[in-house]
Amino acid sequence: MKRRSVVIPHEHGGWAMISVPYAFGMMAGTPQWAHAWLFLAWLFFYLSSYPLLQSFKRSASRGHLLRWSAIYGMAALGCLIPALLVRPELIWFGIPLLALLPINLAYARRRAERAIANDLCAILIFSLGGAAAYLLGGGAWDGTMAVVVLFSLMHFTGSAFFVKTVFRERMSPRWLASARIYHIVILAVPALIGYPWMTLAFVYSTTRTFLYGGKMIRPWKAGIIEIAGALQFLLLAIGLLQFHPS
Known part of the structure; x- marks a missing residue:
């Protein structure tokens, strides 16, 4: 990997998992302009998690990967603000995300990302994006x-x-x-x-x-x-x- 290259996920399934549950949740409620901001925040969260996970496997380029993780993470937080202004309860989704992400990090550290338990953890994280989109669209818990x-x-x-x-x-x-x-x-x-x-x-x-x-x-x-x-x-x-x- 080139030192100055942009870090982009290569797993095609990830793009489907980030968009399909989100679109499902959005349409289960009522689409709002704020859905665009929330999706961008969700997308940048995904982009941020990829180099973070990769940094546990590629020590030679760890600094480069962590920089891109931070860049994407800041973008995610910036895009999240308009959605939070519309529906402050979205902040509660941070709890399960912070609980589940360390599981993926642990599997990445062990170089066991292909384990079915790791897959299920990632799928649950992406599925929660649908719940957030539904709540933003006027839905409830x-x-x-x-x-x-x-x-x-x-x-x-x-x-x-x-x-x-x-x-x-x-x-x-x-x-x-x-x-x-x-x-x-x-x-x-x-x-x-x-x-x-x-x-x-x-x-x-x-x-x-x-x-x-x-x-x-x-x-x-x-x-x-x-x-x-x-x-x-x-x-x-x-x-x-x-x-x-x-």
């Missing part, structure tokens, strides 16, 4: 906020299982079985909590796992499958949420 987080968490956890079955754990029958069982279970969850129509948002990911799980596919093809899955989940989740009886 209610059931709708909970399902925005839950369904986002369910979708991207499924993605984590699927990606492992086609790459690092492709030869593991245990991982493939776990991924398939997980996707069968999530088809039942929406109905069990009173959102039966939302099951449709998880049909694609379940079908994808049974068709391609455990098979060798090229990274670009897996990327297309995941992008299509994220988009269909977002559109269906936004549309189907309205069918929940008030």
